[in-house]
Amino acid sequence: MARAISKTGVIRAAGTMSGTSLDGVDVAIVETDGQQIFGFGPSHYRGYTDAERAVLLAALGKWSGPEVDAATSVVDEAHQQVLQQLLQDAPEVELVGFHGQTLAHAPRLQGTLQVGDGAGLAEAISRPVVWDFRSDDVAMGGEGAPLAPFFHFACAKYIGAEAPVAFLNLGGVGNITYVDPRYDRPENPGALLAFDTGPANAPVNDLMQARLGLAMDKGGAVARAGTVETGALELFLAEPYFTRMPPKSLDRNDFSEMIDLVRELSDADAAATLTGMCAAAVVQGVEHCPQMPQKILVTGGGRLNPVLMEMLQVALDCPVVPIEEVGLDGDMLEAQAFAHLAVRVVRGLPTSAPATTGVSACVGGGVLSVSTKT
Ligand SMILES: Nc1ncnc2c1ncn2[C@@H]1O[C@H](COP(=O)(O)OP(=O)(O)OP(=O)(O)O)[C@@H](O)[C@H]1O
Numbered sequence: 001m002a003r004a005i006s007k008t009g010v011i012r013a014a015g016t017m018s019g020t021s022l023d024g025v026d027v028a029i030v031e032t033d034g035q036q037i038f039g040f041g042p043s044h045y046r047g048y049t050d051a052e053r054a055v056l057l058a059a060l061g062k063w064s065g066p067e068v069d070a071a072t073s074v075v076d077e078a079h080q081q082v083l084q085q086l087l088q089d090a091p092e093v094e095l096v097g098f099h100g101q102t103l104a105h106a107p108r109l110q111g112t113l114q115v116g117d118g119a120g121l122a123e124a125i126s127r128p129v130v131w132d133f134r135s136d137d138v139a140m141g142g143e144g145a146p147l148a149p150f151f152h153f154a155c156a157k158y159i160g161a162e163a164p165v166a167f168l169n170l171g172g173v174g175n176i177t178y179v180d181p182r183y184d185r186p187e188n189p190g191a192l193l194a195f196d197t198g199p200a201n202a203p204v205n206d207l208m209q210a211r212l213g214l215a216m217d218k219g220g221a222v223a224r225a226g227t228v229e230t231g232a233l234e235l236f237l238a239e240p241y242f243t244r245m246p247p248k249s250l251d252r253n254d255f256s257e258m259i260d261l262v263r264e265l266s267d268a269d270a271a272a273t274l275t276g277m278c279a280a281a282v283v284q285g286v287e288h289c290p291q292m293p294q295k296i297l298v299t300g301g302g303r304l305n306p307v308l309m310e311m312l313q314v315a316l317d318c319p320v321v322p323i324e325e326v327g328l329d330g331d332m333l334e335a336q337a338f339a340h341l342a343v344r345v346v347r348g349l350p351t352s353a354p355a356t357t358g359v360s361a362c363v364g365g366g367v368l369s370v371s372t373k374t
């Protein structure tokens with residue numbers, strides 16, 4: 001017999017995220033009724049091994065075939081392991097939101113692909129699992145991303161924001177959510193505006209890997225020694241993506257040719273220029289906001305890069321701070337988002353809106369798979 005999910009009240013849900021940086025799987029617990037956040041629980045992280053990362057990298061940009069099957073197995077195994085670990089600490093978890101790993105994203109063409117078998121996961125951990133969060137949005141004309149905005153709205157209420165704030169996620173790709181907390185619900189027109197700002201850390205990571213055999217520019221040390229090459233920056237900003245009105249979204253490798261713009265530069269200048277491009281894309285993005293947010297709360301690994309944070313602070317006319325400043329967890333926010341969204345799905349609440357993904361009407365995506373075990 002399947003475990004029933006309570007129809008009202010607070011649910012202790014776990015959410016997972018395997019992001020575009022391909023570093024590993026985050027899992028985190030949120031206590032929520034799908035609208036309000038009541039608290040946060042423990043979290044875990046399970047890194048991918050080099051061999052696993054190579055399997056995922058080989059499948060990036062592919063829609064089917066043996067590479068995708070191999071990547072799916074890696075994703076399934078890593079998620080089962082990290083969730084089994086979490087459930088030892090928190091057996092009371094009632095529901096799991098399983099994002100999976102995005103391998104390809106072209107919402108207006110082939111669609112969007114997040115691999116991972118939610119039905120298999122539900123059996124493996126004996127919990128109901130909500131997964132495939134993005135397909136319904138894309139089917140209704142949306143970008144399928146970003147999806148964290150409805151959670152950001154709840155976070156803005158949780159931290160007691162009274163004026164518009166922005167959540168800026170700097171992972172492999174950057175995305176921003178403008179939240180006006182004076183509205184009651186995230187689906188109210190005017191409450192949210194969200195979109196991907198541009199590439200964030202992925203190009204710098206790719207540069208570090210190709211030139212120095214490093215996974216990232218830790219602490220921005222390489223960029224700190226260099227100078228931004230303005231000609232390359234201007235060419236980058238001439239990309240039509242930046243003048244396109246939001247909502248809009250990107251695939252990890254949509255800007256992979258950026259690396260050509262810095263090919264002739266020294267390591268330090270190339271790193272500084274790619275970091276400057278990430279910052280400039282965010283600055284362009286902030287201009288799309290209805291008004292300057294009172295604060296920009298930065299989440300994701302980019303908040304740990306002081307060079308990037310300084311570039312943002314110099315260019316933007318409002319405080320740009322790590323999200324820890326308001327008591328939230330910048331490493332786990334995306335995993336927490338999918339816990340919250342899973343609860344919204346089982347409660348029949350929408351997970352995206354025209355202002356967050358460009359979808360034709362509010363939609364509650366996601367597939368619910370229930371374990372057959374008691
Ligand atoms: N100490 C650090 N210094 C500089 N950069 C860092 C540091 N820590 C993390 N990063 C950057 O942040 C990246 C990881 O960010 P994050 O975990 O938010 O990505 P993700 O969740 O995989 O991506 P996305 O949100 O696009 O799915 C690293 O690959 C690196 O580029």
Ligand SMILES: CC(=O)N[C@H]1[C@@H]2OC[C@@H](O2)[C@@H](O)[C@@H]1O[C@H](C)C(=O)O
Pocket residue numbers: 019020102105112144145146147148149169171172173174175196249250334
């Ligand atoms: C298609 C896809 O997986 N997009 C991711 C990616 O990583 C960051 C950015 O691009 C964002 O749009 C999204 O993830 C976050 C969690 C989101 O949906 O809100």
